[in-house]
Amino acid sequence: xxxxxxxxxxxxxxxxxxxxxxxxxxxxxxxxxxxxxxxxxxxxxxxxxxxxxxxxxxxxxxxxxxxxxxxxxxxxxxxxxxxxxxxxxxxxxxxxxxxxxxxxxxxxxxxxxxxxxxxxxxxxxxxxxxxxxxxxxxxxxxxxxxxxxxxxxxxxxxxxxxxxxxxxxxxxxxxxxxxxxxxxxxxxxxxxxxxxxxxxxxxxxxxxxxxxxxxxxxxxxxxxxxxxxxxxxxxxxxxxxxxxxxxxxxxxxxxxxxxxxxxxxxxxxxxxxxxxxxxxxxxxxxxxxxxxxxxxxxxxxxxxxxxxxxxxxxxxxxxxxxxxxxxxxxxx
Amino acid sequence: xxxxxxxxxxxxxxxxxxxxxxxxxxxxxxxxxxxxxxxxxxxxxxxxxxxxxxxxxxxxxxxxxxxxxxxxxxxxxxxxxxxxxxxxxxxxxxxxxxxxxxxxxxxxxxxxxxxxxxxxxxxxxxxxxxxxxxxxxxxxxxxxxxxxxxxxxxxxxxxxxxxxxxxxxxxxxxxxxxxxxxxxxxxxxxxxxxxxxxxxxxxxxxxxxxxxxxxxxxxxxxxxxxxxxxxxxxxxxxxxx
Numbered sequence: 001x002x003x004x005x006x007x008x009x010x011x012x013x014x015x016x017x018x019x020x021x022x023x024x025x026x027x028x029x030x031x032x033x034x035x036x037x038x039x040x041x042x043x044x045x046x047x048x049x050x051x052x053x054x055x056x057x058x059x060x061x062x063x064x065x066x067x068x069x070x071x072x073x074x075x076x077x078x079x080x081x082x083x084x085x086x087x088x089x090x091x092x093x094x095x096x097x098x099x100x101x102x103x104x105x106x107x108x109x110x111x112x113x114x115x116x117x118x119x120x121x122x123x124x125x126x127x128x129x130x131x132x133x134x135x136x137x138x139x140x141x142x143x144x145x146x147x148x149x150x151x152x153x154x155x156x157x158x159x160x161x162x163x164x165x166x167x168x169x170x171x172x173x174x175x176x177x178x179x180x181x182x183x184x185x186x187x188x189x190x191x192x193x194x195x196x197x198x199x200x201x202x203x204x205x206x207x208x209x210x211x212x213x214x215x216x217x218x219x220x221x222x223x224x225x226x227x228x229x230x231x232x233x234x235x236x237x238x239x240x241x242x243x244x245x246x247x248x249x250x251x252x253x254x255x256x257x258x259x260x261x262x263x264x265x266x267x268x269x270x271x272x273x274x275x276x277x278x279x280x281x282x283x284x285x286x287x288x289x290x291x292x293x294x295x296x297x298x299x300x301x302x303x304x305x306x307x308x309x310x311x312x313x314x315x316x317x318x319x320x321x322x323x324x325x326x327x328x329x330x331x332x
Numbered sequence: 333x334x335x336x337x338x339x340x341x342x343x344x345x346x347x348x349x350x351x352x353x354x355x356x357x358x359x360x361x362x363x364x365x366x367x368x369x370x371x372x373x374x375x376x377x378x379x380x381x382x383x384x385x386x387x388x389x390x391x392x393x394x395x396x397x398x399x400x401x402x403x404x405x406x407x408x409x410x411x412x413x414x415x416x417x418x419x420x421x422x423x424x425x426x427x428x429x430x431x432x433x434x435x436x437x438x439x440x441x442x443x444x445x446x447x448x449x450x451x452x453x454x455x456x457x458x459x460x461x462x463x464x465x466x467x468x469x470x471x472x473x474x475x476x477x478x479x480x481x482x483x484x485x486x487x488x489x490x491x492x493x494x495x496x497x498x499x500x501x502x503x504x505x506x507x508x509x510x511x512x513x514x515x516x517x518x519x520x521x522x523x524x525x526x527x528x529x530x531x532x533x534x535x536x537x538x539x540x541x542x543x544x545x546x547x548x549x550x551x552x553x554x555x556x557x558x559x560x561x562x563x564x565x566x567x568x569x570x571x572x573x
Contacts, residue, residue, distance in 0.1 A: 189431060
């Protein structure tokens, strides 16, 4: 008889993931350096998971997710600095603004397919970077925006680094839940059908544009929330931090690709490898020979591209292990 | 008076200088099993694409249950009851066999478990239920063709268009497919079939439409059409006398 995974069956592995990551935070609770790395790792794991909804399940290689990230960050900074509101109130509007932007750019962008869609979204991201430098009243221009250090729950600013690790873990779990609910829903199947074959999807009654658009909006909404949390974490942002392709838009995609694009947990594994490795290389090598950390990181990425074509998750699946174990990580 | 089930009225399709379908008209009755035959390049697949909305006609109308559906995209036509397979099989290779069929059954079954049950039932119809949990990319060509039929059937269609589903199947499989089409047709489902295997065409068609160079050459029972000198000429050329 049919054997189809439902979201309910995703709950035990999700709970296990949450416990393991929480244990990691607990283990390093006294170590601010590691806690910072963990917070950044969880944030980028969540962002890559959000990217993977459109880029992985839907096969639409967006490079403008930095725009949604920046929107969240600027909206939160403005609500906090301008209106004196608690940043917690800015999370839902950030998600809404990012989703609305995604819908708007979908209309022209989804007329393009494959690499052309990627180039169009990349261009959009670059245009927004220029605009962000120009509209100083919203973004603070090239000087950026600074959120003053006023610790407190309602300000989402904490003296201990561990609070940020918990906050980012919460964001990661939110992204994973959204992604897994979607993967096990009709929309998730429709997205994969669109990725595999648009003609077959249309002939099966799927509105291809609507399917892509909904995935884009959901993916953007989660990314916007990530931007809001990021600005409260670093408390100083400028256009290059939020919109440089190699640091933001492309990085989400890269992390997902290394971990295993189109899989539920791939982006998390990618972030667990890439983000701490980057931080460690910067700390260990950056001091001796500036830039050498990037050389090593580049080499690791090349090796990953050569030997883990289906990402870490794909490599794990191809190990000669019982299907019962590997199946846990698999898409189905 | 009830409207004709499906009607093509002077349908043409021009690709720049090439007239691929040239003013073709015929009606299909509900519950009919109609074969479309013709030499390679006759415009059979183009005609199917005009019927299911992958292409829109340069002239003429496609009327379904009294409604002109010319402007409707493929997904809208799937919703009103068109199911189809493709000549080049369009399997969703990263999904499992069951999930491929589910893509069809989701049209009328929103919930995962209902869609899965319904999809499994259509896999049973084509005899692929034992392959349900493997990745569709691992299927053989003949299994892929059967899977496409299952996906089309999972849509609960009113009319099914099969584009050379018998190609690449061995004799036993062909007979299985013929039996399946006959059974479903016996249950009232309308079929339009593009088929090169004339033995099959003779065996199950109620009526046959012959296309040659885009235009309708003949129409009638299989016996009539296949005895028609013009049809024989189109297929094997003029005899030297």
